[in-house]
């Protein structure tokens with residue numbers, strides 16, 4: 807059985823393009839750090855892994871919100887909805903009001919499609935077009951409206967919010 811570290815490392819290493827082995831190590835280590843800090847961690851059918859880390863909406867601190875990352879599926883198993891099924895499984899367990907993700911619209915825009923006005927929890931140049939939310943409690947993000955957010959621990963490291971080219 808592969809560990810979360812191995813799944814993350816192998817997936818990002820094989821991805822190539824904007825990622826190289828330094829990114830693979832960075833994200834695999836992020837996963838390990840988040841797990842050590844108590845983030846929710848899910849290995850799905852031995853081939854997919856993700857962490858869900860609590861995040862606070864400043865104007866609605868009672869809401870249960872998470873950021874999902876890093877997410878990886880072993881190269882031989884990609885394109886077979888493992889990531890989608892992992893997210894479905896995690897959402898059943900978390901009892902979250904909303905889940906946020908910073909990432910490629912190709913991967914996330916369909917599933918994370920709730921309009922929102924929640925600011926990044928860390929100062930970043932990341933485009934807001936890549937900052938997605940999915941509410942699990944209907945209407946909750948519209949009700950909150952514009953708000954700052956915060957996060958602690960390994961995910962508060964500004965490097966995690968930079969472009970891949972600026973992370974290494």
Ligand SMILES: CC(C)(COP(=O)(O)OP(=O)(O)OC[C@H]1O[C@@H](n2cnc3c(N)ncnc32)[C@H](O)[C@@H]1OP(=O)(O)O)[C@@H](O)C(=O)NCCC(=O)NCCS
Pocket residue numbers: 817818821877878879880883884885886887888889890891908909910912913914916917
């Ligand atoms: C991204 C990744 C997690 C997707 O896992 P997967 O199991 O192949 O994804 P799924 O089959 O469940 O597809 C999820 C969605 O992403 C889309 N998608 C997945 N891979 C894609 C690709 N290479 N190009 C375009 N769209 C893609 C699917 O069409 C689907 O979209 P939909 O919900 O609108 O139908 C996987 O390819 C991976 O581990 N990549 C390397 C690491 C990485 O890039 N992580 C994400 C960083 S933002």
